[in-house]
Amino acid sequence: PYWMAINAVDEALRNLTAVGGDIERAAILDNFCWGNPTDPVQLGMLVRAVKGCHDAATGFGTPFISGKDSLNNEYRANDQRLPVIPTLLISAVSIIDNAAQTIDMSLKRPGNLLYLIGQTHNELAGSHYIEMVSSIPNTTVPHVDISTARSTMQAIAHAIRLGIIQSCHDLSEGGLAVAAAEMSLAALLGLSIDIERVPHLPDELVPLPQNIRNTILLFSESASRFLVEISPEQKEAFEDHMRAHAVNAIACIGSVTHTKRFEVRNGEQRLVDLAVSDLQAAWKGEQA
Known part of the structure; x- marks a missing residue:
């Protein structure tokens, strides 16, 4: 509690x-x-x-x-x-x-970059994944580093008001997988992400089997994390801005695409490759 x-x-x-x-x-x-x-x-x-x-x-x-x-x-x-x-x-x-300086979660333009902010841990206890799919050994509930969380939120909000971030979604129920899917669905645009790039502590996940690592990186509900969309022209400005606010758990994990497909991989391993229309049908409760 x-x-x-x-x-x-x-x-x-x-x-x-x-x-x-x-x-x-x-x-x-x-x-x-x-x-x-x-x-x-x-x-x-x-x-x-x-x-x-x-x-x-x-x-x-x-x-x-x-x-x-x-x-x-x-x-x-x-x-x-x-x-x-x-x-x-x-x-x-x-x-x-x-109000003109506010944004939403819908992806804006193919070619834009997707950054994940915040560390991902083996924190699936009480998660949507465990409720819907299966249990994960030796996991725990999300633990919040309040000092880091506060700095991260201040930096992201400031970047939004500066016009550096074009769309943003926090990671909560369903973790990265659901946040990315919702951003894709909101604009009916495709995206491609590589979970190998997700910020995490290698010593925490390396001893685990590959399928468990993939599950954690995709569905962990670790707190204080965000998925943001940045134009390539703002890449350097965004990274400098986050470092200036002492936010170091940051990585470009993919991009918005022209394909209208939702693609997830871990390095060379393809994990998900779905048409955005199939995601939409599943979200509506239809047969994909």
Whole structure:
């Protein structure tokens, strides 16, 4: 509960950041939906989640201005009283001086470069991938380095307001794979990415089998990460800007393409090669 509460704050603030919001002029709200706090287990999880909210708010320098707590949420099954899954929603608001300086996640132009910002770790516990597909050994929930997260968000938001970044998407449910697919779908443009270039700690992933490494690089839900689109003309300016803000976990992992295909590889190994129209059909629930 502690780390996932911090991750919830991180995700709310990186959603703001991805459109050009300023986390230095932001506020957050909490909404707890929990079981019976007289149950020691439920109370213990609640205390740890509240501690996570406190540490995230003070670490990011972002105040909680309101919230709503809904406790004692239980249901009956097989003559037992069972608590709902403890749920925390964090909402964030920010001041934007000029709406013309905001962006969205849709890809803009073939030939533009795609950069991944932030480290990817073996952090698939509680992830969309594990819920939908299968488990991964020795994984954990996302851990947030608040100092690094804050610097990264400040740098990206500033770059958006300078007009350096053309589109941006935070990495959350489904990790890199889903973020890239959503950016492609939003504009119906193709892209090609190489997960071999994804920033990560080699010592953490090298001992693992190749298929597990691919899964982690594609679907990990490590916090404080962004996928951004940069024009080739802004490549040097963007890299210099990020380094000036002490953001070093950055790599160009691919580009927007003319092909209208969604392509993912690991070096020479092709992992995904789909028509964007097939992605769209799957998203709509149609037979691809």
